[in-house]
Amino acid sequence: MTTAFTEAATSHFARIREGDLDLQIHYNDCGQGPETVVMLHGSGPGASGWANFNRNIAPLVEAGYRVILMDCPGWSKSDSIVCTGSRSDLNARVLKGLLDVLGQERVHILGNSMGGHSAVAFALAYPHRVGKLVLMGGGTGGPSPFVPMPTEGIKLLQGLYREPTIDNLKKMMSVFVFDASDLTEELFQTRLDNMLSRRDHLENFVKSLAANPKQFPDFSPRLGEISASTLVIWGRNDRFVPMDTGLRLLGGIPNSELHVFNSCGHWAQWEHADKFNRMVLDFLSH
Ligand SMILES: O=C(O)CCC(=O)/C=C/C=C(\O)C(=O)O
Numbered sequence: 618m619t620t621a622f623t624e625a626a627t628s629h630f631a632r633i634r635e636g637d638l639d640l641q642i643h644y645n646d647c648g649q650g651p652e653t654v655v656m657l658h659g660s661g662p663g664a665s666g667w668a669n670f671n672r673n674i675a676p677l678v679e680a681g682y683r684v685i686l687m688d689c690p691g692w693s694k695s696d697s698i699v700c701t702g703s704r705s706d707l708n709a710r711v712l713k714g715l716l717d718v719l720g721q722e723r724v725h726i727l728g729n730s731m732g733g734h735s736a737v738a739f740a741l742a743y744p745h746r747v748g749k750l751v752l753m754g755g756g757t758g759g760p761s762p763f764v765p766m767p768t769e770g771i772k773l774l775q776g777l778y779r780e781p782t783i784d785n786l787k788k789m790m791s792v793f794v795f796d797a798s799d800l801t802e803e804l805f806q807t808r809l810d811n812m813l814s815r816r817d818h819l820e821n822f823v824k825s826l827a828a829n830p831k832q833f834p835d836f837s838p839r840l841g842e843i844s845a846s847t848l849v850i851w852g853r854n855d856r857f858v859p860m861d862t863g864l865r866l867l868g869g870i871p872n873s874e875l876h877v878f879n880s881c882g883h884w885a886q887w888e889h890a891d892k893f894n895r896m897v898l899d900f901l902s903h
Pocket residue numbers: 658659660661662664665669729730731732755758771774833857858
């Protein structure tokens with residue numbers, strides 16, 4: 618059976634009031650089931666839950682999970698924001714607010730890059746609300762002992778925020794994945810349209826970086842507090858967030874395991890979607 622969901626048919630908004638935050642947040646709500654998987658996207662210009670996870674939704678829904686894709690503040694159809702502190706913690710607070718609105722007490726969280734950083738922030742702030750964690754190409758900021766920071770991918774990402782052109786988008790995306798021949802003109806165009814439709818998001822990201830260049834704090838000293846069973850997944854050829862971050866997560870989170878895909882960049886859930894989906898389903902069900 619193949620489940621055909623569309624972005625438009627699953628699109629919803631919620632008003633999140635959490636402390637001093639008052640934001641309109643967009644999310645996609647797919648399928649039904651006793652357990653819910655939240656998917657959190659990365660921080661590239663034009664990213665969204667749908668753009669990051671379109672190859673992963675149907676297999677989880679068909680296996681009986683409800684899947685919620687939250688667009689973080691500053692991306693896609695969610696409200697824009699200038700973030701001067703920890704963006705990982707900001708996203709965690711917004712997710713808590715969304716789960717309260719949806720009446721979801723406990724969820725599994727699958728996060729890509731910034732989404733992984735935010736999933737860890739959520740697990741540290743609200744441990745009783747987390748089932749299992751899946752972290753791909755993210756989970757904590759902090760320095761790499763092996764790779765100069767910012768990495769070449771992050772430099773291209775920041776350059777694209779400053780100058781959102783098709784050429785800069787293609788430069789970033791070619792470093793993003795291991796095999797750039799998989800990237801179609803349609804994918805570039807969709808991503809460009811997403812980016813340019815919200816210039817406020819682009820400008821606010823640049824302002825946020827100027828106010829606080831370290832948007833994603835280093836959670837290394839606190840990883841031992843995470844009791845959730847955690848699957849860490851990395852691409853060996855990740856040029857955005859280096860693989861040694863995955864090793865740090867493995868070393869720090871007591872109940873964790875790490876899978877490294879060869880011939881894989883920063884988008885494991887897209888580049889190796891079939892195997893990724895099987896691994897996640899197996900991990901969630903045992
Ligand atoms: O700076 C970091 O540590 C996180 C970078 C990040 O989140 C990049 C993600 C990019 C995408 O997933 C995307 O553009 O789709």
